[in-house]
Amino acid sequence: MKEPSGEPRKFRSQDSHCEGMLPLWKGKLSPEKRESLDSDQDRYQPTDIALSTKCTSWNGMPIIAPFVSDRRAARIVTAIVALLLLLTASGLPVWRCPVHALFGVPCPGCGLTRSILCLLKGDWRESLSYHPFGILFFIAGALVSLAAFLPEKWGKAMGRVIEKVEMQTGLTMIALLSALLFGVLRLLFSI
């Protein structure tokens, strides 16, 4: 796709507040809708808070809210996570971490699936031993799974609340960076 001037199209998120970044979830767009990407016709409709906040790479960009607001996205993510948990619980070959497969060392996220499985069984101690951030991902997954089955209006309302929390507190960013830091420390000091 090219701009009217002939320059390659620069992909932008909602309006220009996240210039240079793609929207999280666009879904299948018709050619007409794809052409109107520069306007507010994107699948994920940002709230005023998202529009007014200057979005940089490390700002409180919502991660969970777009999935909660979009029921189809929530259902797809729920199905993938459910399949992953089922395969792990049954002991069948599942997704193998590229870092662990090649280097034999855990990546920052290794252990999360087992941690979430332990939480589902009610064993929070073992869950913490596999990955201390399992509970946070469990909560995020529970919110997305809930949105998958709620009426769309409720999901959008929930998405707005979660977006507000994410944008104003930066909670998702803090959690993700902390999990990354934990992973690095685990690798360095064999915690």
Place this chain on the structure above:
Amino acid sequence: MPAMPATGGPLMILSSVVALAGFILWIIVLVKQFQEGGALHGVLGIITCGIWTLIWGWIHASELGITNLMLIWTAVIVCQLVLNGVLYSSMMQAMMQQMPVTP
């Protein structure tokens, strides 16, 4: 530790080669994810062991022009899964063969 079956050696080498290919492809798409999706999405891609990177890559494959790359990466992942399954079953067979027979 049970002895590796006769097919274990070449299969292990093939598994390592496929793992290396999968790792390189993941890094390529991860770099794209950091550039186009932002740092948070990239970090999420790392923490989810590449699962979110795979999903994100497929969502934006056509816009970023990485459809072929995603096809190759997905094929490598499928190969890895198949190889893991074959290796797992052959190791289990070897373990069963080495177990003492009880009268």
